[in-house]
Amino acid sequence: MNATLHVARKIRRIATFSILGLFAFFASGEPRCADLDTRQGCKRFDVSLVQLIANPDQFDGKRVVVGGFLSLEFEGRALYLHQDDFRVGNTSNAVALELPADWLTSTASIDCPSYRYVRLEGEFSSQNTGHMGAFSGSLKSVERCGQQRMRPVQ
Structure with missing residues (x-):
C-alpha cells in the first residue's frame, strides 16, 4: 500500500511541475x-x-486586447482569468478595470455583460492594482468589449 501511495505522489508531483512548466512557457511567449x-x-x-x-512591466502603459471572465461588481470591476477565480475571490489572477463614468450607459457596454467571458481593449497599468491593491494590475481607458462565443461541449 505504501508503494502505491509513493508512486501516486510522484506522478502528482511530475504532473504539477509539467503544468507549471507549460504555464511558464506560454506566459513568456512573444x-x-x-x-x-x-x-x-x-x-x-x-x-x-x-x-x-x-x-506586467512588459505591457505597462501599452494598449492591449485581452480576454477573461468579467465582473462588474461594486469595488470588484475586474477581468478574471477564469470563472472559478472570480467565484473564490482569487484577485491575483485578475486585473482591475477602470471604466469610464458613462460605461454602463454607453454603446460599448451593450455586448459586455457581467459574469461572461469577454475580450476587452484598454491601456494596461502594472502600477495601479485596483481596490485595496488586490489585483495584478489594471486596464484603463477601456474602449471596446465583446462577448466571447462559447463552443458547445460534446
Missing part, C-alpha cells in the same frame, strides 16, 4: 501585435491574461 504602425511600432497587443499577470 505578444502578438494586433495593430502595427510602421513609424511608431505596435499600437496594441493581443495578449493573454496570463501574459499580463506574469510580465
